[in-house]
Amino acid sequence: MTTTYLKSCYHLSDSELIVRITEMKDDSCFSILYQRHYKRVYRHCMTYVKDADWVEDYTQSVFLQVYQKLSQFKNQSSFSHWLSVLTKNYCLNQFRVQKRTQTAISEWCNASYVYDSTDDEQDNFETLTHVLKLINVQDRTLLHLKYEQGYSLKEIATQYNVRTSTIKMRLLRARRAVYLYAKSSQSL
Structure with missing residues (x-):
């Protein structure tokens, strides 16, 4: 045109x-x-x-x-x-x-180790965004489905064609990865 x-x-x-x-x-x-x-x-x-x-x-x-x-x-x-x-x-x-993401932070790991209580919400959100970029795509996708999209464990298991217990274990590992990355980034 x-x-x-x-x-x-x-x-x-x-x-x-x-x-x-x-x-x-x-x-x-x-x-x-x-x-x-x-x-x-x-x-x-x-x-x-x-x-x-x-x-x-x-x-x-x-x-x-x-x-x-x-x-x-x-x-x-x-x-x-x-x-x-x-x-x-x-x-x-x-x-x-x-808000769901910030709630997920608390659910994923012990927030008192990850964030200084004096940080404002925007800093927490930016830290989480940074940490989520560090973990692998599969873990990030699982966390997104469970905590941001609100899918149940059964719905995610059906989507991945695996058992619910497998999804529970993968989510546990993903939360642990978030915790470890957040803890290590806080100590820098």
Whole structure:
């Protein structure tokens, strides 16, 4: 698409742009929606998260969701309202995931050995994120399924086509790995 074409689309309403994107498969119009609403989404995310890097990540993720869910927009309310709801839900969902992750920290290992009680929640989350990158992918996946996604041991065992006791042992080893990495990173 040419710059001239995009300039000709700037006058279109959000609803008209959405029709072009969803029905006419004109993805170039998405950049116009992005430009129009970026600052609003950024400010909305900023009300939930104060760190500029996280806000930027959240904003990008919201627009990725918008792109993926644009066909679900039914024009029953304004696009701005739909976008605000999507942004709010995304941010709240990130808090839920973070809370589940922080709860998982306590379940995975003895938190008093891993974290200084004076650390704030964001530091704990960043430490966990770092530690999870250090363990092997299989362990990380199991921990993710159990503690973030909330799958039961039986559901995970079915997925892996193994016995429940095997999953219990693998989760024990994964938690132990998290504990050891966290403990060693704290002593550095």
